[in-house]
Amino acid sequence: MAKTYDVIVIGSGTAATTVAKRVSATGRSVAVTDFRPYGGTCALRGCDPKKMLIGGTSAADHARRMHGKGVEGDVRIDWHELLAFKRSFTDPVPDKKEKGFSESGIATFHGRARFVGPNAVEVDGETLEARHIVLVTGAEPMKLGIPGEEHLIDNEGFLEMEDLPRRILLVGGGYIAAEFSHIAARAGAEVTILQHGDRMLKGFDPDLVGWLMEKYEEIGVTLHTGTEVKRIEKTGDTFRITAASGGGSETFEADMVVHAAGRKPDFEPLDLKAGGVELRDGKLALNEYLQSTSNPAVYAAGDIAQMGPPLTPVSNHDGKVVVANLLEGNHRTPNYKGVPSVAFTLPPLARVGLDESEAHERGLKFRMQCNRTPDWFSTRQQAESVTGYKVLVEEGSERILGAHLLGPHADEVINVFTLAVRHGLTADQLKDTMFAYPTGASDISSML
Missing domain, CATH: 3.50.50.60 (FAD/NAD(P)-binding domain)
Structure with a gap:
């Protein structure tokens, strides 16, 4: 029954x-x-x-x-x-x-x-x-349809691994690859990323992603873009990965291969x-x-x-x-305006609202402020050199259209911009706000 x-x-x-x-x-x-x-x-x-x-x-x-x-x-x-x-x-x-x-x-x-x-x-x-x-x-992790796919561990496997392998290879270039590579490399592993696209983190501003790549080089992460994995083979405790790149074929060896190629x-x-x-x-x-x-x-x-x-x-x-x-009864619809997104790399990368291409596609007129900020106090206090921002403000209305942040406080400061984007706050309203100083949020007026 x-x-x-x-x-x-x-x-x-x-x-x-x-x-x-x-x-x-x-x-x-x-x-x-x-x-x-x-x-x-x-x-x-x-x-x-x-x-x-x-x-x-x-x-x-x-x-x-x-x-x-x-x-x-x-x-x-x-x-x-x-x-x-x-x-x-x-x-x-x-x-x-x-x-x-x-x-x-x-x-x-x-x-x-x-x-x-x-x-x-x-x-x-x-x-x-x-x-x-x-x-x-x-x-769940997407099926890749390649020979040897069963040798991949997923995000759950990575987060539960009892020992840190010496060599880790990640297949994909999104959040999982970006974040796990920073964890593994700083914990002492040799990390390689194979990404089939032309860059990592395609949901984020390309300029800021480019700045973040300097940090990958600094911590020793090897990134291969335009590289598509074709086969994974296991020999003893070692994995051999065959990939296509630039019309040719490359092989890589690793002690662990991580699925970071998307979920559905x-x-x-x-x-x-x-x-x-x-x-x-x-x-x-x-x-x-x-x-x-x-x-x-x-x-x-x-x-x-x-x-x-x-x-x-x-x-x-x-x-x-x-x-x-x-x-x-049916009366409420979801509102996805101003949803912030953060890649928890070190330093973190964050965005909310529109990027340049999206604003242009909508025919919006806007001004943009974009700078790297290694000399700002909030950056120097953290002894970090890879930092910067890009903010889009609509001409006429002065509404914040989008914000893109890279740096030690980006994952928290993006929430202030989220409030602005979701509720239509203007650049003048943000500049008129007195934020606690010295904090990451106190830099906001300098971004506008």
């Missing part, structure tokens, strides 16, 4: 938690299911554990930059201790998350959920039915056809309310919805939109 609920949530990450707890708080019955430990990608396999590792590597990096400036002695990373520090956060998450659901009156299940009808899923042989089903299963939702295990949930161009066919256009009982949020950028704050925002539409 099937168990019946008002809402079934498939997934247990950021969006899932938002949906499940907010719906349950209204007295409706809710069930959550996940085939992995509860917590989702961000808390267990992505943002948070990565930032825990960066906590150690950034501390060591800062100490090294301060050599000759009052700091002495060799600083090195003990990988086992750093991993234990990371696990002090991640290990308690699944039990804490499940306990939180239970205390909120939410039923919890473990196992892969697959549709067996428009309003029903099966989990580990048990049938669950509901008025509404919310898909929040995130994304994995629809196959869900058996969407059985639930009457259609895809359009490889994505869930959703209306503006994040509801399935073919099965109105189904909503989606976060990475699997593929409506906004694949970022944790977007998942949380989508979850709130879904809750509002579930409880009050």
